[in-house]
Amino acid sequence: MRDVAIIGIGDTKFGELWDMSFREMGIQAGLAAVYDAKLSGEEIDALYVGNMSAGKFIEQEHIGALIADYSGLARDHIPATRIEAAGASGGLAFRQGYLAVASGMHDIVVVGGAEKMTDVGDVLSTEIQATAADQQWETSFGATFPALHAMIARRHMFEYGTTREQLGAVAVKNHKHGSLNPKAQFQKEIKLDTVLKAAPVADPLGMFDCAPVSDGAAAVVLCALEKAKKYTDTPVKVLGSGQASDTLALGHRESITRFDATTVAAQRALKQAKLSALDIQLAEVHDNFTISEILAIEDLGFFPKGAGGKATADGQTVLGSKLAVNTSGGLKARGDPIGATGIAQVVELVNQLRGEAGKRQVAGAERALAHNVGGTGATAVVHVLGRVN
Amino acid sequence: MRDVAIIGIGDTKFGELWDMSFREMGIQAGLAAVYDAKLSGEEIDALYVGNMSAGKFIEQEHIGALIADYSGLARDHIPATRIEAAGASGGLAFRQGYLAVASGMHDIVVVGGAEKMTDVGDVLSTEIQATAADQQWETSFGATFPALHAMIARRHMFEYGTTREQLGAVAVKNHKHGSLNPKAQFQKEIKLDTVLKAAPVADPLGMFDCAPVSDGAAAVVLCALEKAKKYTDTPVKVLGSGQASDTLALGHRESITRFDATTVAAQRALKQAKLSALDIQLAEVHDNFTISEILAIEDLGFFPKGAGGKATADGQTVLGSKLAVNTSGGLKARGDPIGATGIAQVVELVNQLRGEAGKRQVAGAERALAHNVGGTGATAVVHVLGRVN
Numbered sequence: 001m002r003d004v005a006i007i008g009i010g011d012t013k014f015g016e017l018w019d020m021s022f023r024e025m026g027i028q029a030g031l032a033a034v035y036d037a038k039l040s041g042e043e044i045d046a047l048y049v050g051n052m053s054a055g056k057f058i059e060q061e062h063i064g065a066l067i068a069d070y071s072g073l074a075r076d077h078i079p080a081t082r083i084e085a086a087g088a089s090g091g092l093a094f095r096q097g098y099l100a101v102a103s104g105m106h107d108i109v110v111v112g113g114a115e116k117m118t119d120v121g122d123v124l125s126t127e128i129q130a131t132a133a134d135q136q137w138e139t140s141f142g143a144t145f146p147a148l149h150a151m152i153a154r155r156h157m158f159e160y161g162t163t164r165e166q167l168g169a170v171a172v173k174n175h176k177h178g179s180l181n182p183k184a185q186f187q188k189e190i191k192l193d194t195v196l197k198a199a200p201v202a203d204p205l206g207m208f209d210c211a212p213v214s215d216g217a218a219a220v221v222l223c224a225l226e227k228a229k230k231y232t233d234t235p236v237k238v239l240g241s242g243q244a245s246d247t248l249a250l251g252h253r254e255s256i257t258r259f260d261a262t263t264v265a266a267q268r269a270l271k272q273a274k275l276s277a278l279d280i281q282l283a284e285v286h287d288n289f290t291i292s293e294i295l296a297i298e299d300l301g302f303f304p305k306g307a308g309g310k311a312t313a314d315g316q317t318v319l320g321s322k323l324a325v326n327t328s329g330g331l332k333a334r335g336d337p338i339g340a341t342g343i344a345q346v347v348e349l350v351n352q353l354r355g356e357a358g359k360r361q362v363a364g365a366e367r368a369l370a371h372n373v374g375g376t377g378a379t380a381v382v383h384v385l386g387r388v389n
Numbered sequence: 390m391r392d393v394a395i396i397g398i399g400d401t402k403f404g405e406l407w408d409m410s411f412r413e414m415g416i417q418a419g420l421a422a423v424y425d426a427k428l429s430g431e432e433i434d435a436l437y438v439g440n441m442s443a444g445k446f447i448e449q450e451h452i453g454a455l456i457a458d459y460s461g462l463a464r465d466h467i468p469a470t471r472i473e474a475a476g477a478s479g480g481l482a483f484r485q486g487y488l489a490v491a492s493g494m495h496d497i498v499v500v501g502g503a504e505k506m507t508d509v510g511d512v513l514s515t516e517i518q519a520t521a522a523d524q525q526w527e528t529s530f531g532a533t534f535p536a537l538h539a540m541i542a543r544r545h546m547f548e549y550g551t552t553r554e555q556l557g558a559v560a561v562k563n564h565k566h567g568s569l570n571p572k573a574q575f576q577k578e579i580k581l582d583t584v585l586k587a588a589p590v591a592d593p594l595g596m597f598d599c600a601p602v603s604d605g606a607a608a609v610v611l612c613a614l615e616k617a618k619k620y621t622d623t624p625v626k627v628l629g630s631g632q633a634s635d636t637l638a639l640g641h642r643e644s645i646t647r648f649d650a651t652t653v654a655a656q657r658a659l660k661q662a663k664l665s666a667l668d669i670q671l672a673e674v675h676d677n678f679t680i681s682e683i684l685a686i687e688d689l690g691f692f693p694k695g696a697g698g699k700a701t702a703d704g705q706t707v708l709g710s711k712l713a714v715n716t717s718g719g720l721k722a723r724g725d726p727i728g729a730t731g732i733a734q735v736v737e738l739v740n741q742l743r744g745e746a747g748k749r750q751v752a753g754a755e756r757a758l759a760h761n762v763g764g765t766g767a768t769a770v771v772h773v774l775g776r777v778n
Binding site: 058068073077096100103104 | 390410412436441442444445447448449450451452453454455457458462463466467468469470471472473474475481485488489491492493494516517520521522523524525528632633634635636637638641649650653654763764767768
């Protein structure tokens with residue numbers, strides 16, 4: 001297995017993009033990444049695309065070929081592969097692309113992620129998101145995705161004394177970060193009081209505890225590290241890649257206040273990177289709900305189990321602290337077009353590691369981590385990225 | 390890249406399996422493959438699953454984690470990845486599993502494919518199959534999947550003089566083969582007259598020119614060849630793997646009477662295998678419609694362009710001839726549970742190469758080819774398999 005670098009990044013703004021179709025978003029992000037890498041189209045060996053449910057959102061499967069086609073890559077008949085793992089579709093597509101280059105099979109691979117969610121109504125959108133959970137044991141009994149996370153939150157409060165205000169602190173921090181990101185869906189700071197008084201979604205989670213429904217796409221170009229210098233002076237190296245699964249249904253686990261798949265995926269990625277969690281300076285973690293970020297920073301090893309809420313409320317994960325979490329605004333404020341999210345995390349980290357993150361730059365960023373989750377933790381994908389000095 | 394062998398195979402019967410759920414089919418096929426390989430569950434490093442549209446067929450995405458979970462593999466938190474490429478989902482999942490072992494990342498990988506199609510009505514099923522085509526340029530104007538293939542057939546008849554009877558000969562041959570396969574959906578021979586007089590679906594294609602709607606699952610176990618002898622005396626080696634894409638919409642191509650993706654994928658796989666098409670003794674090709682098999686045997690290089698219909702009618706692809714095509718019965722008679730199909734092709738070829746294909750055994754089978762197509766040729770995946778002597 002050889003070293004792999006990210007040599008190009010691109011993304012659309014995230015939000016309600018009613019003037020762009022799925023394929024247009026994909027092309028915009030993909031071309032931006034290819035342009036950023038100063039590539040010509042003929043140099044691309046393969047395409048991987050992360051997408052959760054275009055079949056249900058826009059009546060279109062066969063997403064790999066679709067994006068290859070409309071990016072002009074079908075002319076060269078390149079291999080195009082779509083990966084699905086619910087919310088982890090993007091991160092998992094990234095991992096497949098990484099593997100394709102690391103193995104020596106391909107030199108240059110484009111990995112994209114996209115989801116077009118706002119062409120359907122909110123009820124159908126909620127139904128589609130619930131297809132990430134267990135149809136037989138959860139959703140057929142009426143459990144929605146927010147409801148499942150509300151149970152996790154309630155249990156975390158019971159076991160560890162996590163407070164409603166600590167949950168809210170996640171949203172306040174991520175909106176603050178989002179206000180510094182011109183590509184974010186929400187670029188306004190919010191107050192804790194706004195989170196606490198918002199309309200309830202699934203108690204204890206309110207409107208501001210939930211990531212929004214979003215449209216968007218993101219893309220990266222991967223290249224064998226030995227060839228990366230031809231394209232860029234600032235390659236970012238993939239130091240480690242880890243993936244893990246767990247039961248689909250929450251009720252089949254020993255505990256619902258930890259995601260073991262996150263812990264195992266992180267251990268695998270950090271071991272490959274020869275780093276510990278405490279070496280990480282910034283992380284994009286999967287905050288589809290406020291409680292999710294608290295679980296994530298515990299399960300990834302940044303804080304002891306049960307200490308995530310307090311750490312967040314104490315400002316230990318905000319931009320400027322030793323560990324900056326979700327500088328992009330996270331899923332909460334940057335937006336969560338499902339299949340795009342895992343790739344957008346990598347785009348943010350590459351911006352940071354290049355020192356090109358503008359107002360939200362983490363000073364001296366050298367080692368970063370991306371954490372992408374499918375369902376209620378049945379799939380987790382973790383990547384560790386680093387500057388090449 | 391190291392050599393990879395298939396050391397285990399398993400499948401369900403294909404058909405209208407109203408007594409089995411999606412997950413039950415997946416488990417049955419997966420366990421059969423693991424049992425065939427004499428593996429214990431802890432030896433499995435990763436899982437890949439091919440599936441086209443469980444989101445629309447059974448309201449369930451996140452298929453990789455689902456199958457890992459219900460196979461008992463989530464206990465070890467193994468990576469589980471779902472691949473989608475419409476009709477080529479199974480073949481493409483096989484390719485990703487192959488790559489994962491060839492790269493050295495994993496030693497033992499299970500690759501499964503499954504689709505549960507008969508839980509929805511025929512109209513919705515037709516709508517779902519059409520999501521393989523271009524939603525914007527084809528299906529939104531009313532083109533169904535049979536209609537697109539009818540246009541291909543009509544044009545092939547116009548350009549090359551292919552006859553209605555030659556199309557029918559594909560169905561007659563594949564039903565003959567299916568009659569020898571106890572796992573096939575249709576195990577009855579049919580007469581040419583039955584095909585010609587069947588109810589029309591999309592002229593010139595009638596009921597017997599179309600593969601059925603099916604439920605089913607299939608699975609294989611891949612292993613590094615150097616370690617395969619530990620598990621089996623009859624490993625089957627993956628000699629070559631090729632994948633290619635093309636435009637999603639037929640109307641965006643130079644010609645609709647050839648699938649360039651098939652030709653390119655075959656060239657890539659045969660080049661890796663250091664073989665020519667004429668070295669192949671048996672092939673499972675993607676006959677979702679009778680015209681598709683005629684295109685396939687031409688585009689794969691078995692017969693000159695335009696000669697596929699006559700070759701079939703002359704008996705040059707039937708069991709016992711120099712090249713046996715679709716000894717399993719093909720999609721037409723064995724059935725076509727979409728995501729399972731590409732894996733079922735491999736299962737059939739492994740049965741043949743082991744000399745365990747019973748009444749449909751190809752004498753002296755040593756070199757075989759599997760050809761799996763997504764949409765109307767926008768994705769093609771070709772694998773070349775061989776006996777290890």
